[in-house]
Every structure is written in C-alpha cells, then in structure tokens.
Amino acid sequence: xxxTRTLLTCIPMKTQGSHVFRIFGxxxxxxxxxxxxxxxxxxxxxxHDCAIRFYPDGFSQxxxxxxxxxxxxxxxxxxxxxxxxxxxxxxxxxxxxxxxKTGPSLPGSxxxxx
Numbered sequence: 001x002x003x004t005r006t007l008l009t010c011i012p013m014k015t016q017g018s019h020v021f022r023i024f025g026x027x028x029x030x031x032x033x034x035x036x037x038x039x040x041x042x043x044x045x046x047x048h049d050c051a052i053r054f055y056p057d058g059f060s061q062x063x064x065x066x067x068x069x070x071x072x073x074x075x076x077x078x079x080x081x082x083x084x085x086x087x088x089x090x091x092x093x094x095x096x097x098x099x100x101k102t103g104p105s106l107p108g109s110x111x112x113x114x
Contacts, residue, residue, distance in 0.1 A: 017046075031056075032056055039054075048073065
C-alpha cells in the first residue's frame with residue numbers, strides 16, 4: 001500500500017490602512033481628566049470598523065503623566081489581530097515620525113500605546 005502525503009499551508013491575510021486623527025489645540029484638551037478620551041470618527045479596515053481613542057491625561061492613574069492612545073475595534077463579534085504604528089506629524093514641516101509600534105494583539109483585545 002502506498003503512503004499518503006499531505007501538505008497544508010496557512011497564510012494569514014494582511015491588510016494595511018492608515019487613518020489621520022488630527023488634534024488641534026492639544027494644550028486645551030489637557031486637563032479633561034484621567035480616563036476621559038476623545039474618539040476619532042469611525043474608519044474601516046477590510047470591512048471592520050475602528051476608531052482611535054486619545055486620552056490627553058492618560059488612560060489610568062499609572063499613565064497620568066503621559067498621553068494614551070488606543071485602537072478600538074467597533075465591529076461587534078469580530079475576531080481580528082491588529083498592530084499599529086503611532087506617528088506624530090511636525091506641524092512646521094509636515095513630516096511624520098513614528099513614536100510607537102505595537103505587535104499583533106489577540107482577538108478582542110485593545111491595542112494601547114502610552
């Protein structure tokens with residue numbers, strides 16, 4: 001009897017997108033309180049709705065000395081892995097520079113940068 005050989009390949013789908021969330025008057029937003037956020041408008045990546053949460057005074061007391069930024073999955077019951085790069089844009093030059101990059105997160109979790 002001949003031996004049977006099989007081969008299976010799993011290649012994850014990768015999608016890239018970008019979203020610009022402009023925050024004007026940053027210093028005027030500072031002081032709204034720890035845990036309070038400003039949410040971007042919703043945007044879609046490969047059919048999944050997302051938003052950015054910006055916490056000018058940090059997400060929690062432990063991060064109150066800096067800003068916190070979350071990538072929020074708005075689509076209900078979606079199972080996705082995500083990663084993101086946070087870049088700040090120099091208002092004088094218009095050039096962006098990445099300040100933080102996250103690795104893939106587990107489905108249902110938030111991606112945070114502080």
